[in-house]
Amino acid sequence: MAKVPSAAISRLVTYLRILEDLEARGINRTSSEQLAEEAQVTAFQVRKDLSYFGSYGTRGVGYTVQVLRRELRQILGLNRRWGLCIVGMGRLGQAIADYPGFSEIFELRGLFDRDPSKITTTFRGLQVESMDNLPRAIAERRIEFGLLAVPADSAQAVADRLVESGIKGILNFAPAVLEVPKEVAVENVDFLTGLSRLSFFVLNPKWREEMIG
Amino acid sequence: MAKVPSAAISRLVTYLRILEDLEARGINRTSSEQLAEEAQVTAFQVRKDLSYFGSYGTRGVGYTVQVLRRELRQILGLNRRWGLCIVGMGRLGQAIADYPGFSEIFELRGLFDRDPSKITTTFRGLQVESMDNLPRAIAERRIEFGLLAVPADSAQAVADRLVESGIKGILNFAPAVLEVPKEVAVENVDFLTGLSRLSFFVLNPKWREEMIG
DNA sequence: TAGTGTGAATGTTTTCACAGCA
DNA sequence: TGCTGTGAAAACATTCACACTA
Numbered sequence: 001m002a003k004v005p006s007a008a009i010s011r012l013v014t015y016l017r018i019l020e021d022l023e024a025r026g027i028n029r030t031s032s033e034q035l036a037e038e039a040q041v042t043a044f045q046v047r048k049d050l051s052y053f054g055s056y057g058t059r060g061v062g063y064t065v066q067v068l069r070r071e072l073r074q075i076l077g078l079n080r081r082w083g084l085c086i087v088g089m090g091r092l093g094q095a096i097a098d099y100p101g102f103s104e105i106f107e108l109r110g111l112f113d114r115d116p117s118k119i120t121t122t123f124r125g126l127q128v129e130s131m132d133n134l135p136r137a138i139a140e141r142r143i144e145f146g147l148l149a150v151p152a153d154s155a156q157a158v159a160d161r162l163v164e165s166g167i168k169g170i171l172n173f174a175p176a177v178l179e180v181p182k183e184v185a186v187e188n189v190d191f192l193t194g195l196s197r198l199s200f201f202v203l204n205p206k207w208r209e210e211m212i213g
Numbered sequence: 214m215a216k217v218p219s220a221a222i223s224r225l226v227t228y229l230r231i232l233e234d235l236e237a238r239g240i241n242r243t244s245s246e247q248l249a250e251e252a253q254v255t256a257f258q259v260r261k262d263l264s265y266f267g268s269y270g271t272r273g274v275g276y277t278v279q280v281l282r283r284e285l286r287q288i289l290g291l292n293r294r295w296g297l298c299i300v301g302m303g304r305l306g307q308a309i310a311d312y313p314g315f316s317e318i319f320e321l322r323g324l325f326d327r328d329p330s331k332i333t334t335t336f337r338g339l340q341v342e343s344m345d346n347l348p349r350a351i352a353e354r355r356i357e358f359g360l361l362a363v364p365a366d367s368a369q370a371v372a373d374r375l376v377e378s379g380i381k382g383i384l385n386f387a388p389a390v391l392e393v394p395k396e397v398a399v400e401n402v403d404f405l406t407g408l409s410r411l412s413f414f415v416l417n418p419k420w421r422e423e424m425i426g
Numbered sequence: 427t428a429g430t431g432t433g434a435a436t437g438t439t440t441t442c443a444c445a446g447c448a
Numbered sequence: 449t450g451c452t453g454t455g456a457a458a459a460c461a462t463t464c465a466c467a468c469t470a
Contacts, residue, residue: 005461014390031429040390043429044463051431059430059469091308098304177227177251218439244451256451257441264453272447272452 008049012072014039015046019069031062078105083143084171085110087158088150089118089128092173096149097123109141110134114154131161138165145169152176159186221262225285227252228259232282244275291318296356297384298323300371301363302331302341305386309362310336322354323347327367348378360384372399 018038022030032050036043050056056071057063073079084106086093090113097108103124111128113119118128129137137143146162148155148170155174162170169185172178178186231251235243245263249256263269269284270276286292297319299306303326310321316337324341326332331341342350350356359375361368361383368387375383382398385391391399 003460007461017388018390033429038390042463047429047431048462055431057430060428061470062429091304091311095304095308175230177231177253216438220439246451255441260451260453261440268453270452273450274448275451 004052008052009076011039011041011045011049012076015049016069016072016076016078019065019072022065023069028065029062030065030068032057035063081105081107082145083107083109083141084145084147085112085134085137085143086147086149087112087131087134087162088148088174089113089121089123090149093147093149094123096147096173106145109143110137112137134161135165138162138167143167145171147171147173149173217265221265222289224252224254224258224262225289228262229282229285229289229291232278232285235278236282241278242275243278243281245270248276294318294320295358296320296322296354297358297360298325298347298350298356299360299362300325300344300347300375301361301387302326302334302336303362306360306362307336309360309386319358322356323350325350344374347374351375351378351380357381358384360386362386365389 015035018035019030021038022028032043032046036046039046050068053075054071056068070079081103082105086097086108089097089111093111093113096102097111108124108126110133111123111126112131112134113128114131116130119130121128138146144167146167146169148158148162150158152175155172155176156178159170159172159178159180163180163184167184169187170178170180172186172188177188180186228248231248232243234251235241245256245259249259252259263281266288267284269281283292294316295318299310299321302310302324306324306326309315310324321337321339323346324336324339325344325347326341327344329343332343334341351359357380359380359382361371361375363371365388368385368389369391372383372385372391372393376393376397380397382400383391383393385399385401390401393399
C-alpha cells in the first residue's frame with residue numbers, strides 16, 4: 001500500500017461527516033463529484049484519497065453511501081469507542097464532555113480535577129474524582145486516551161502523570177507544547193493553535209496577499 | 214517575496230509562544246537550534262520559516278528574544294486586537310470567552326444567542342443580546358470576526374447572517390462545512406475537525422504503521 | 427456510457443549544504 | 449569561528465488524463 005498523505009486522513013473525516021449527513025437524509029447513492037462539492041475539494045482528490053485505502057465504489061455508477069460510510073469508519077478506527085478521561089473540569093472540560101458527537105467516539109470513563117470543591121459534582125453520570133485516583137482508573141477502566149483541559153502551566157505535569165499511568169494518547173487542549181515519550185501520541189487541539197490558522201487572515205496585510213490572493 | 218507555505222504560518226505561532234515563554238523567564242538571546250527543540254521541528258525549518266518574511270537574527274550569534282517576538286507579532290497581525298462577537302453562548306461559547314490569552318488577540322464586542330432566557334446574563338461585562346441586534350452591532354462596533362459556537366444545524370444560517378452584515382472572517386467551532394463568499398475567510402476550528410487529527414492514532418492499525426511508523 | 431481507480435506530471439514543502447556575515 | 453540566511457535537491461502532495469469496468 002502506497003504512502004498516505006497525512007492531509008488525506010483529515011479529509012476522510014470530512015467525507016465521513018458528509019456521508020452521515022446524506023444517510024440521515026435518506027440518500028443512498030453518491031459520487032466523487034458530489035462528495036467533492038460538499039467537502040470543497042476536487043473530485044480527483046476524493047477518488048485519490050479513497051484509493052490509498054482501497055476501491056469502494058462501482059465504475060460508471062458511484063458509491064453506495066452506507067458502504068462507503070462503513071468503510072471510512074473502519075479505516076478511521078471510528079467503528080469502536082475508545083475509553084477516555086478528562087483532566088480539568090473547568091468550563092472547557094465541561095463543554096467538551098457535552099459536545100454532540102463526542103460520545104460516538106469516546107466513552108467517558110473518568111473525570112478528574114485537582115480542585116476538591118469540584119469533586120462533589122457530576123457530569124454525564126460520572127462524579128469528578130481526585131487526581132490521586134488517576135493511575136488506578138487508567139489501569140482498571142481501560143482508559144486509552146486522556147484529554148487535557150487544564151491551564152497551560154500545569155499541562156506538562158498532568159501529561160507526565162498520564163504517561164506514567166500508561167496512557168496511549170493525549171488530546172491536548174492546553175496552549176502548551178508537551179514533551180512525552182515517542183510511543184505516546186499527542187494531538188494539540190488547543191484553542192490558540194486553532195488561532196494559528198486564524199492567522200491566515202489576521203496576518204499582516206503586507207503578506208496576506210501572497211497567501212490568500 | 215517567495216510563496217509562503219501555509220504550514221509555516223502555523224509554526225510561527227508556536228515560535229511566538231516559545232519566545233513569550235523565554236521572555237517571561239528573563240532569557241533574551243536564543244537560536245534556531247533552541248527554538249527548534251522547543252517547537253519539536255528542525256533548526257533548518259525554523260530558519261527557513263523566518264526567512265520567508267525577512268532576516269531577524271545575527272549571523273554567528275542568534276536571535277534577540279524581544280526583537281524576534283516583536284517581529285512575529287507584527288507578521289501574524291497580533292500586534293493589535295480585533296473586534297469579535299460570539300454567536301451561541303452555550304458552555305462552549307462561555308469557555309471560549311474566558312479562555313486565557315483570548316483577550317490578548319480579540320476584544321469582545323458582542324455576545325449573541327437566540328435563546329431569550331440567555332439575554333439577561335452577562336459575561337466579561339457584556340450582556341448577551343438578541344440575534345436581532347447582530348447586523349447593527351457588526352456595523353457600529355467594528356466587529357471584524359464572528360465566532361460560531363452554535364449547533365451544527367444552525368451554523369449555516371448564522372454564517373449567512375454574519376456575511377450579510379459584512380463580517381470579514383468566521384471562526385467556526387460548529388461541526389459543519391460552511392459556504393460563504395470567497396472574500397470571507399472561514400477557519401474551521403471545530404472539535405470534530407480536531408478529532409480528525411486524532412485519527413492518526415485512532416486509525417485502524419492496518420494503516421497506522423504506514424503513517425506513523 | 428458514466429464514473430471509478432491510478433500512474434505519471436506537476437506543484438508544493440521540507441531538507442540540506444554551504445555561502446555570507448558579525 | 450559560529451550561527452544565520454538561502455538556492456538547490458529531495459521528499460511529499462495534488463492534479464490530471466485516461467485506462468478500466470459495471
